[in-house]
Amino acid sequence: MTLAVEETKSGPMINRGIGLLLVLQLAAGTATAEAISPKLKNAFAKARTERVAVVGIGDSNQQFGGHGWSHYMKLALCKEFGCWGGGVAWEHYPSAKEQEKAPLTADITHNAFSSWYLPAGQTAKVSWVNGQTHITHNQPLDITGPVRLTCRYRTFPEEGSIMPSIRLDQPPWTVLAKKTVSTKGQKGEVAYASVDIPADPRRTNQIMGSYAPVGVTIEGPFLGECMRVENPAMTHGLSYTTFYARGGRSLYDMLSTFTKEYGEARSVDFFRELRMPLNSSKTCIVIINSGLNDRNAKNASIGPKGGIEPGSSPEAYGDNLAGVLKILTEYWVKAGGAPETIVFALMPSHPVATPDCPKLAGYRQAALDLAATMPNAGCILLPELVTQREMTEKKHYDKGVASDSHLSRDGYEALSKAVATALAQ
Secondary structure (H helix, E strand, O other), rough: EEEEEEEOOOOOEEEEHHHHHHHHHHHHOOOOOOEEOOHHHHHHHHHHOOEEEEEEOOOOOOOOOHHHHHHHHHHHHHHHEEEEEEEEEEEOOOHHHHHHEEEEEEOHOOOOOOEEEEOOEEEOOOOOOOEEEOOOOOOOOOOOOOEEEEEEEEOEOOOOOEEEEEOOOOOOOOEEOOOEEEEEOOOEEEEEEEEEOOOOOOOOOEEEEOOOOOOOEOOEEEEEEEEEEEOOOOOHHHHHHHEEEEOOOOOOHHHHHHHHHHHHHHHHHHHHHHOOOOOOEEEEEEEEEEOOOHOOOOOOOOOOOOOOOOOOOOOHHHHHHHHHHHOOOOOOOOOOOHHHHHEEEOOOOOOOOOOOOOHHHEEEHHHHHHHHHOOOOOEEEEEHHHOOHHHHHHOHHHHHOOOOOOHHHHHHHHHHHHHHHHHHO
């Protein structure tokens, strides 16, 4: 399971009169607000000189059709600012059947964010479900340069083994690097194993990193958690990791997931892993995309104010958004980060009408109001970059239908390029 913005700077609060006027103007499609916050431009500019991590959070648009923002935003941002790594590729959440066969306990996982577990005496092989990550020739990470695969796993008192490897992912499937690694050690201890391949200008096809070459048996006990592919010579640029992507979910659902399902220990573990390969200021930018599903929210808000109804109101949206920023900042700090080094890019959903849905316009205003109170948050206003009329004319909506809640591949690509270009200006 693949899991991979924030930025803020204090600014004056917009008074209610101006705020109402701005909502009406946005709803009418008039360009009155900055499409991109200068705070976000400053945060992304750091990628010109240091390694920066980008984390994506969103609803079904995050990975719609297997692409969405997770693919096209990553592609556009990394092409604009450079790419040092492919993001963190996490293993899946164990199913109930897997849990029954191989129960995970705290002394084994220490609240790992995700895992692939084999008890002592069990064996398995890498499959399309587990234990591999791919870097294609057209991804922003230059596979002709040096490449390092790092696998994170846990150790056990009994003897087990893995064989981290990198292969050319086309016939004859040549294994370019591999290393046999014992998983024996103190129970539940985090360990890492890396393999490297040198630069090769002739390497222009997809490569695959995995816990073992295809066909090679992994011997339990073993608990694999995640993999990371990077260019060890690249000291600046971006990586992109999706942290949350669930269809039909609102900010209320996101905040509930972060506080209850993910929880503190596992979320801190995620951010600790994310920070590890960063350098200099160790900056993380979190891009939060939500709004379309918030229009149907039923529950009262659960942010710092709490209890705001109706749950679909801009006020409830703003409260839940504030709650997301607050809890993620807490996790980041507990993972060792400074609060000013996590930057939030608030990107309410794309427009679906002209004039736009009043609720979506209200959510954008709520995001603007929240960002104005914070030094490490800013907004990306999609209608100010690409209007709904242009999106309709160029068939940027899914299946060519105007005003859809999802976009076509061309739509995600066009809007992502517009965001990346504006951030770089």
